Amino acid sequence: MANILPPDRLKLLRKTQRSRLIFAFGLVASIAAIITFITLLPSYLAVQLGPHVAGPEKNIKNATSTLAISEAQNLTTVLRPLMSTTTTTTAVEAMRSALALKPQGIVIDHVQYNRSVGVGTIVLGGEAASATDIDTYRTRLSADAHFTQVNVPVSALAGASNGQFAITLSGRF
Secondary structure, eight states: OOOOSOHHHHHHHHHHHHHHHHHHHHHHHHHHHHHHHHHHHHHHHHHHHSOOOOOOOSOTTTSOHHHHHHHHHHHHHHHHHHHTOOSSOOHHHHHHHHHHTOOTTEEEEEEEEEEOSSOEEEEEEEEESSHHHHHHHHHHHHHSTTOSEEEOOHHHHHTTTTTEEEEEEEEOO
16 A cells, blocks of 8 residues: 655654644643642642641740649549559569470560559460470469469360460560
């Protein structure tokens, strides 16, 4: 099939089509940028023009008395659980003791600590080479005075959990 347009005219036509295509892509990109700007503008204005909370004073001596009182109340609320430990055993000591009693075939990969009124619980999770290692660890933990109760799922002791275990320790820490 032969083209009836001369080569010079064909080059001009291709150049014109290429410039139209580039113009169309540029126009679409510009419209997308304008739409993006318009959609983000309210969020930007809300942050810039919205109400701002004054930061806490750097020096408590220069702060107003009500700010100092509310700051002290907030600190006592946050620190009260840490101060309420009346026994000689702390949670860190109990965790250290539990980890020190661990046999060679056990790997602890996560520790979780919860505290309720007067009683703390530590959950030790990990993997064991055998069910006898888990039972050995349970007996060592039961003999320790830090813990009032040691719970191990029966499936872990029976070896049905493929070495995975979770031991729950309770005590006054």
